[in-house]
Amino acid sequence: MTILRLQNVYGPGQSLTNSYTGIVALFSQLARAGLPIPVYEDGGIVRDFVYIDDVADAIALVASSDREVAHEVLDIGSGIPTTIGELAGVLADFYGAPEPTVTGKFRYGDVRHAACDISPTVDTLGWTAKWGLAQGIDGLQRWISEEIAHTEAQG
Amino acid sequence: MTPGPPSLSVQTVFYHNDQRLALRALDAIANAVRYARSAGSIGDWSLVIGDCGDSATLDDSAASALAAAVARCGGEFDYQIFGANLGTAAGHNRLAQRSSSDLMLILNPDGTVGFNLVDVLAAEFRSRVGIAEARQLPFEHPKHYHPDTGQTSWASTACAMTSRSVFDRVAGFDAETFFLYCDDVDYSWRVRLAGYDVVYQPAARFFHDKRLTLECEVQTSDAEDYYSAEAALLLAYKYSRRDVLTEIRRLFGATDREYMRRALASFDQRVADGRLPMQIDPHHTVAQFTEGGYAVKRY
Numbered sequence: 001m002t003i004l005r006l007q008n009v010y011g012p013g014q015s016l017t018n019s020y021t022g023i024v025a026l027f028s029q030l031a032r033a034g035l036p037i038p039v040y041e042d043g044g045i046v047r048d049f050v051y052i053d054d055v056a057d058a059i060a061l062v063a064s065s066d067r068e069v070a071h072e073v074l075d076i077g078s079g080i081p082t083t084i085g086e087l088a089g090v091l092a093d094f095y096g097a098p099e100p101t102v103t104g105k106f107r108y109g110d111v112r113h114a115a116c117d118i119s120p121t122v123d124t125l126g127w128t129a130k131w132g133l134a135q136g137i138d139g140l141q142r143w144i145s146e147e148i149a150h151t152e153a154q155g
Numbered sequence: 156m157t158p159g160p161p162s163l164s165v166q167t168v169f170y171h172n173d174q175r176l177a178l179r180a181l182d183a184i185a186n187a188v189r190y191a192r193s194a195g196s197i198g199d200w201s202l203v204i205g206d207c208g209d210s211a212t213l214d215d216s217a218a219s220a221l222a223a224a225v226a227r228c229g230g231e232f233d234y235q236i237f238g239a240n241l242g243t244a245a246g247h248n249r250l251a252q253r254s255s256s257d258l259m260l261i262l263n264p265d266g267t268v269g270f271n272l273v274d275v276l277a278a279e280f281r282s283r284v285g286i287a288e289a290r291q292l293p294f295e296h297p298k299h300y301h302p303d304t305g306q307t308s309w310a311s312t313a314c315a316m317t318s319r320s321v322f323d324r325v326a327g328f329d330a331e332t333f334f335l336y337c338d339d340v341d342y343s344w345r346v347r348l349a350g351y352d353v354v355y356q357p358a359a360r361f362f363h364d365k366r367l368t369l370e371c372e373v374q375t376s377d378a379e380d381y382y383s384a385e386a387a388l389l390l391a392y393k394y395s396r397r398d399v400l401t402e403i404r405r406l407f408g409a410t411d412r413e414y415m416r417r418a419l420a421s422f423d424q425r426v427a428d429g430r431l432p433m434q435i436d437p438h439h440t441v442a443q444f445t446e447g448g449y450a451v452k453r454y
Contacts, residue, residue: 041186041270046179071369106190106270111362112183113267 002062002069007077007116011052011136012143024049024137027088028144031097040110043085043102048077048115051131051139058127065125075116078129082115090137160198161257161277163188167264168205168246169212176265176364177212181221183267184260185228191273192229197258201231203250207240212264244338245330247312251322259322262314262361266291269360276316276359279305285321285351286343289314289359294366294373298355298450305354308443308450309343314361317342321351332393332432335378337386340449344394347441377414384418390449392422393432394442 010024027037058076088100122128131139165184169177184202191197202225206212213221213234222232233253237246247261258277262268272289279287288310300307325345328338343353366374375383384407391400407419425431436442443450 042189044182044186104193108271110270111267112186112270113179 001071003071003073004058004062005073005075005116006055007048007050007075007114009050009052009055011140013052014140016144016147023047023084024087024091024140025144027091028137028141031088031091031095032141032144034095034097036098037088037092037100038103038105039085039088039100040103040105040107041084041112042104043083043088043100044112045084045110046081046113046115047084047087048080049082049087049133049136050077050129051136053139054078054129054131057130058121058125061125061127072124074121074124075118076121077116077118078131078133079116079118080133081113082133087133090133094137094141160192160195161280162199162255163191163197163258163260163273163277164201164203164251164254164256165260165262165273166203166205166247166250166254167262168207168241168243168250169264170206170240171208171210172212172264174212174214174217178217178221180264180267182224183270184262184273185224185230187268187270187273188230189228190270191277194274196274196277199256200229201225201233201254201256203233203235203253205235205237205241205246205250207237207242207246211236242330242334242338243312244328244333244335247338248327248330251319251327255319257319258316259319260314260316261312263363266314266361266363268314269362272314272359272361273316275356279316279354279356280318283350283352284318284354285346285349286310286315286317286353287359288353288355289361290355290357291361291363291365294363297452297454298448299453300355304352305356306352307355308353308441309340310353310355312339312342313363314359315339317346321346321349325349329393329432331430332389333386335382337383337390337449340386340390341393344436344441348436381414381418384415385421388418388422389425389432390442391444393434394444395434395437395439396442396444399444 014025015022016025030037055076085100092100188200218234225232251259260273276287276289291313296311298307328342333341347353368374387403388400391403404419407415445451
């Protein structure tokens with residue numbers, strides 16, 4: 001049995017409205033609208049953002065593998081810890097939006113650090129994350145533009 | 156306590172910890188202190204670290220960066236290299252002497268505090284509360300606590316706050332008797348014997364890196380196995396439970412588990428050397444010895 005622990009997955013196909021699963025998409029829409037992105041705490045909350053194509057590759061690799069495994073747990077992430085402040089900055093730069101605003105607000109239940117070491121996964125599966133954050137952000141924005149254009153075309 | 160928000164010292168003891176993980180834990184502490192200070196629940200604060208390792212957990216660069224981070228949150232930073240493995244009881248006693256804060260947050264370096272932990276625990280120090288314990292996650296301790304008051308048998312200093320006055324009144328941890336493990340059980344029971352409450356506050360969250368096996372059993376280290384076994388004998392003796400001590404001796408004498416036999420040999424050596432603690436709680440008013448623990452369990 002192989003258990004894959006997915007980190008913060010983002011990319012084409014994700015919800016554009018659910019704030020609990022789509023912080024990248026949520027921030028993207030704020031920046032796209034030219035609004036400053038509000039960042040909680042001091043902007044130092046850490047997450048691992050992994051692009052959907054990398055996750056799909058990992059799942060396909062495990063599902064098609066004929067390895068004999070009693071039990072294993074593998075982290076699927078980019079392997080690069082990113083602060084929420086850094087993410088907001090990348091998105092603001094992408095759209096030329098104002099600098100993100102550090103609000104100092106806190107949200108109950110938020111974990112300060114949630115990232116992973118993917119080296120055991122790389123060693124075990126021969127898989128690695130191919131999408132960097134900047135490339136992934138670009139991919140997501142193109143999909144969001146298409147989604148919005150499609151919605152508008154439908155009236 | 157002094158007028159205004161109480162002062163706080165946050166103290167932890169290193170022993171060959173991973174620097175990256177330690178810095179991550181300490182960043183979360185600074186974050187929680189920032190929140191508590193903004194809420195007005197604590198005033199001056201310090202981060203006091205003792206290092207029991209043969210080599211320092213923090214290199215000079217990391218220590219300087221940490222000192223700067225603490226200063227940005229209005230605190231003072233103190234990093235003591237002990238030069239010997241003092242254990243947690245003696246280590247925390249020594250760190251306690253390095254500050255005079257009203258409150259002390261004692262915690263392990265292998266966990267991460269939630270942002271509101273300091274604020275929530277500090278609020279517990281109404282009259283007669285001596286220790287307030289955080290909830291550990293993901294493996295929550297199953298001990299019983301009063302649903303309204305939070306009163307409980309003992310508090311784990313994996314993450315707990317205590318008042319300076321109570322700590323001083325009971326003379327801190329019993330480092331002569333306990334090295335690792337159960338120093339907090341003993342401290343809690345002496346605090347209760349002194350007339351103070353030990354309370355559990357589940358709204359304060361501490362993400363402790365404790366893992367379960369596939370069979371849902373807690374994974375323990377060799378040190379935890381041995382020192383917990385040694386402490387079981389010493390607690391039973393110290394809290395005047397001849398019946399419990401006799402039963403543990405019988406079990407440890409009959410087992411093939413090496414660490415239990417070694418713990419029994421250590422106890423017998425203390426008996427021979429006359430190094431046993433003074434017996435207290437003769438009427439069994441605070442100490443609870445239950446199967447596999449020191450509190451009635453709620454599940």
